[in-house]
Amino acid sequence: MPLRFPEPTPETDHYPLTIGRMLDAALVIASDQEIVYRDQVRMTYRDLRVRIGRLASALTALGADQGTTVAVMDWDSHRYLECYYAIPMMGAVLQTVNVRMSTAQLEYSMRQSGAEILLCHRDFYPLAAAVLPSLPGIRAVIAIDDGVGDPLPPYAAGEYEALLEKADPDFPFVDFDENALATTFHTTGTTGDPKGVCFTHRQLVLLTLTAKGGFGTTGAIGLGCDDVYMPLTPMFHVHAWSMPYQATLLGLKQVYPGRYDPTLICRLRETEGVSYSHGVPTILQMVLTAAEATGTDLSGWTMTIGGSALTRALLLQAQQMGMLVHAGYGMSETGPSITVARRRPRIVESEEAAAESLTLAGVPLPLVTVRIVDEDMRQLPHDGVSRGELVVRAPWLTPCYMGNEAASAALWRGGWLHTQDVATIDAEGRVAIVDRLKDVIKTGGEWVSSLDLEDIVADVQGVAEVAVIGLPDARWGERPVALVVPRPGEQPTLESVNIRIEAAVASGVISRYARLDRLEIVAELPRTSVGKVDKKLLRATLAAAL
Numbered sequence: 001m002p003l004r005f006p007e008p009t010p011e012t013d014h015y016p017l018t019i020g021r022m023l024d025a026a027l028v029i030a031s032d033q034e035i036v037y038r039d040q041v042r043m044t045y046r047d048l049r050v051r052i053g054r055l056a057s058a059l060t061a062l063g064a065d066q067g068t069t070v071a072v073m074d075w076d077s078h079r080y081l082e083c084y085y086a087i088p089m090m091g092a093v094l095q096t097v098n099v100r101m102s103t104a105q106l107e108y109s110m111r112q113s114g115a116e117i118l119l120c121h122r123d124f125y126p127l128a129a130a131v132l133p134s135l136p137g138i139r140a141v142i143a144i145d146d147g148v149g150d151p152l153p154p155y156a157a158g159e160y161e162a163l164l165e166k167a168d169p170d171f172p173f174v175d176f177d178e179n180a181l182a183t184t185f186h187t188t189g190t191t192g193d194p195k196g197v198c199f200t201h202r203q204l205v206l207l208t209l210t211a212k213g214g215f216g217t218t219g220a221i222g223l224g225c226d227d228v229y230m231p232l233t234p235m236f237h238v239h240a241w242s243m244p245y246q247a248t249l250l251g252l253k254q255v256y257p258g259r260y261d262p263t264l265i266c267r268l269r270e271t272e273g274v275s276y277s278h279g280v281p282t283i284l285q286m287v288l289t290a291a292e293a294t295g296t297d298l299s300g301w302t303m304t305i306g307g308s309a310l311t312r313a314l315l316l317q318a319q320q321m322g323m324l325v326h327a328g329y330g331m332s333e334t335g336p337s338i339t340v341a342r343r344r345p346r347i348v349e350s351e352e353a354a355a356e357s358l359t360l361a362g363v364p365l366p367l368v369t370v371r372i373v374d375e376d377m378r379q380l381p382h383d384g385v386s387r388g389e390l391v392v393r394a395p396w397l398t399p400c401y402m403g404n405e406a407a408s409a410a411l412w413r414g415g416w417l418h419t420q421d422v423a424t425i426d427a428e429g430r431v432a433i434v435d436r437l438k439d440v441i442k443t444g445g446e447w448v449s450s451l452d453l454e455d456i457v458a459d460v461q462g463v464a465e466v467a468v469i470g471l472p473d474a475r476w477g478e479r480p481v482a483l484v485v486p487r488p489g490e491q492p493t494l495e496s497v498n499i500r501i502e503a504a505v506a507s508g509v510i511s512r513y514a515r516l517d518r519l520e521i522v523a524e525l526p527r528t529s530v531g532k533v534d535k536k537l538l539r540a541t542l543a544a545a546l
Contacts, residue, residue, distance in 0.1 A: 016178035017205040020089040022249045023049065030251025036272055037078045037256045038264065040147055045251065048082065050169045055086040057167035062140040062157060064117055066091030066176065069184070071115040072236070073097045073124045074144055075258045079160060080235040081244055083119065088182040088201060089173050096185045096236040099124055100529035101194065107131045109186035109194050110138070112403055119160065122146055123259070125153050178202040183239065184402070187332035188529050196402035197333055199239075203396035204335070208245040210367050210396075211337040221302055221324050222340065223247065223276050230255040230268060232279035232287075233307075237530050238336040241278055241306065241328070262290030270296060280307035280531040281314055284325065285465070288317060297322070304328045304340070308532050309433065309451045310359045313458040329361035329433065331419060333411065335396045339364050339431050359455075361423070361431040368394045370431060372423050377414040384426030387434055387447075391416035422449075439535055441470030443478045444513040450480070450535075453514055456504050457482050460497050462490030467525050467533045471542055476513070483520045483538060494519040 015021070026033075031046045043051075064070060070087045072094065074080050087094040095113045097106065106127060110118075116137055120128045121144040132138060132155055142163060143156035152159055182201045186194035199207075212223070223229065229247040231240045239245065247254050255272045257265055265287060268274060284305060291298050299322030305314075310327040318325040330336025341362035343354055364370050372380045372388035380386040397417050400408040411418055422434040434440075434449045441448040450468040457466045465485040470478035484492055497519055504510045520542075526534040 014175065016175055016201070018089070018175065018178050018180075018201040019085060019182055019204060019245075020173060022205060022208060022245055023052075023085060026248055026251035033251050033253055035078050035081065035254045035256070036268075038258045038268075041078055043078065045248075048078070048085075051082050051164060052086040052089065053169040053171040053173075054164040054167040055082050056090040056171040056173070057169070058142075058158075058163040059087070059090065059092065059117060060171070061163075061167065062117055062142075064090065064092050066180075067093065068117065069093045069095050069113050069115045070117045070119065071095040071097050071110055071113070071138075072119045073099050073127065074119065074121045074235075075123070076231050076235045076240070076256045076260075077258055078256055079119075079144060081248070081254070081256070084235075084239070084244055085248075088204075090171065091174075091176050091180065093181050093198075094183045096183065096239070098186060098188065098194075098234075098236050098529050099127065101186075101188060103127065103130050105186070105188065105194050107134045109196065110135055112186075112196050113184050116140075117142070120144060120156075122148060122150070128155070129153065178205070185236065185238070185332070195404060195407060197398035198400075198402060199335055199396065199398060204239070204242070204245065206367070207242050207335050207337060207396040208249055210365050211242055212246050212249065221326055221342065222304060223250070223252075223302075225250050225252070227276040227302075228253045228255060228273045230257060230265075230272070230274040230277050232257070232260070232265070232277045232283045232303075234530070238330070238332050241304075241330070241336055243278055260286075262286045263294060266290050266294050266296035269298070269301060275300060276302045278304040278306065278328070281305055281310060282308075282465075282527070282531050284314060284318060288321060291321060300324065302326075306330060306336070307530065309454065310341075311455045311458040312355050312359055313455075313463070315355055315359055326358040327360060327362060329431065333398045333417060334392060334394065334419075335398070337365060338368055338370070338392055338394065344428070357430070361433045363429050363431070365394075368392065370425065371416065372425055373414075373416075377416075382425040382427060382429070384424050384430075384432075387422055387424055389437065390419045390421045390423040390431065390433070392419060393417065422447075439469070441468075441478050441480050443470065443473070443476045443480065444511075446511050446513050448480060448511050448514045452510050453480055453482070453501070456500055456510065456514075457484065457497055460492050460500050462487050462492040462496075465525055467535060467538060469535050469539050469542070471539065479517055480514060481518045481520065481542060482516055483522050483525060485522055485524060491521065492519070 072083050117140050119142045140157040143152045144160045178201045184198040186196050188194045229252045233240045302324040306328045327341040329339040339362040341358050380388040420437045424432045439450045453468040464487045467483045473479040505512045526537045528534045
């Protein structure tokens, strides 16, 4: 007779995978560990748990209940960390609002999520005043004064710290279904209205545990149990890559910088001993520039880079200043962590090979399955050469785009989540993102990767930042154009850039059609609300000038 698992009883079926569980061990092993906010707040994990209870009580007094969506507009702070826990732990839904969106996008995202309570930092009072008349569903606004002491806006029901001070710390948190919705936010990475994604308690717990496990694999670098953690990815953007959950799970000292100020970031790095951060390439470049100006020692600071490709030039610049930098990969729809770069285990790599390994998207995390497929969903070989769309399966991927059946069906066509990224996968499982489907340059009957071209141009003397786009061409279909932000006092030329490209062509790294006909020197590159180069805007602007 086959062995059967016993039916659960009320005594045994009592431990759902909910976000609050990730606090339990830290409150035992790290109750006196510090959580720091700029140079304004210093508290312990014990204090964090008390404030989580107070926040849940304050929200309940304003009408929040299980299923209520609570929207947050704040900088990276201890308050946001409290929201990461208190709101889902009471059975409500945390909406992390992208404060860089337009007013119309903010209205759309908060209306679609059904937000009923808003927590708003004083820097965003004007945004709140602009959108609230169009959001009758919001019943209360909690103002975050951030220690300034100015009069509250007329629409505020109270100030964050004052409400917490009066609230009961002993909120009666109860267990509930681990498949309950925990968080939601909107991604603006595609055309049209922002698309809402959502994640359950179970998904976020599994992502946190698995992502931490990925850093422990052979050859990997990343967040460890002795690190001091400071996020440099906004907490409104994909849970700050789930890292605050991981840091809390491990009971680490955490440092929150508020609004990003490169000089302050460098000072916090020194005064608080920050050893691990994560961010987009632009943030890394800002930190390196500020460190040069302030004389900050960056030795031993580990940083995971995502959002955009980590170029070899930027990696080497960071290494020269003593940093340990590597790439990771994911997207809003994947929560986001899917792969992490690492040096090849048990292989002594040259400096060149190591740089390549650390700038790849990397190897899949545990529980993640990846493939590359053609337009008909046929699987392509993992030979490091074949190129196709990267598709993914994992237990924490968003199940849909809220209220958008057509986009949801396209996202999950064939039972795999479609990333819309062109990639290769080699025999060791290493994923290399070649380009976005929409950014591949189709010229002379061949596909040229804008990311490959950017990596080559970024290594040219005098180039600080670069973006490569394809523009329409009557003869070739499209031709690549490079937009370059020069380093101070330097002026890269089309000739100097093409010399490097031609060397790459000669060595077989890139197609001969990659040679540039045009190079534009610009003061800065436009960015999306999450810090990526806005290539859609660049294409539209330059195409209009043709």
